[in-house]
Amino acid sequence: MTTDTDKRAAAAAAVEMVRDGMLVGLGTGSTAAHLIALLVDRRPAIEVVATSEASARAAREGGLVVRDFAGISRVDLTIDGADEIDSMLVAVKGAGGAMLREKVVAAASDRMVVIADGSKRVDRVGAAKLPVEVLPFAERFVARALAGLFERVEKREGVETDNGNVILDGHGWRDADPQRMAAAVASIPGVVGHGLFLSEVDAAIIAEDGVVTRLERRALGR
Numbered sequence: 468m469t470t471d472t473d474k475r476a477a478a479a480a481a482v483e484m485v486r487d488g489m490l491v492g493l494g495t496g497s498t499a500a501h502l503i504a505l506l507v508d509r510r511p512a513i514e515v516v517a518t519s520e521a522s523a524r525a526a527r528e529g530g531l532v533v534r535d536f537a538g539i540s541r542v543d544l545t546i547d548g549a550d551e552i553d554s555m556l557v558a559v560k561g562a563g564g565a566m567l568r569e570k571v572v573a574a575a576s577d578r579m580v581v582i583a584d585g586s587k588r589v590d591r592v593g594a595a596k597l598p599v600e601v602l603p604f605a606e607r608f609v610a611r612a613l614a615g616l617f618e619r620v621e622k623r624e625g626v627e628t629d630n631g632n633v634i635l636d637g638h639g640w641r642d643a644d645p646q647r648m649a650a651a652v653a654s655i656p657g658v659v660g661h662g663l664f665l666s667e668v669d670a671a672i673i674a675e676d677g678v679v680t681r682l683e684r685r686a687l688g689r
């Protein structure tokens with residue numbers, strides 16, 4: 468079973484949660500691309516909002532009704548990928564650079580479901596790079612501040628986010644505690660967003676070698 472087959476299996480399981488009449492948030496990345504393709508095939512009576520221009524384009528080209536999130540305050544269900552997800556449903560996102568809009572849409576959603584292949588499941592987040600979206604004006608200052616939190620900080624050269632910002636990736640977290648890392652990164656002036664999702668994820672659907680597993684925040688009692 469390939470990773471891509473597992474990504475599609477997770478996306479297919481999540482599509483079963485979509486009901487007619489819903490406003491659905493579409494994630495970004497290769498797993499979310501499977502989701503969009505499945506929705507395009509099945510054509511449920513839904514409207515969607517997208518977490519990136521790329522996902523909006525794919526959805527629109529497939530004939531889905533894409534609404535501008537700027538006019539939306541609440542979404543029924545958002546389905547999105549992740550780079551790491553742990554057993555407490557803490558996730559790291561943003562390898563695709565869309566984590567700021569992804570977090571806004573997730574926060575606006577009644578339910579946010581991560582879809583992933585088994586390689587994304589970890590005991591505890593922190594091995595993946597942490598993407599940080601930064602105001603271009605503050606790039607050098609933020610890079611210096613982030614150097615205190617990560618062993619290495621790398622700018623994504625030639626990348627501009629959908630919001631006109633730059634991305635600095637933090638490799639090698641100096642503090643293993645995601646709560647402390649999220650607070651420390653967010654406190655740096657010039658940081659617009661980051662890829663640590665501490666509490667936004669309500670559930671995860673993970674497919675590994677064709678076996679689909681579901682994790683629910685409700686079952687964690689938090």
Ligand SMILES: O=C(CO)[C@H](O)[C@H](O)COP(=O)(O)O
Nearest residue numbers: 496497498548560561563565
């Ligand atoms: O956070 C993201 C984009 O900003 C993606 O959801 C994440 O990087 C996972 O991507 P993929 O499904 O391609 O592995």
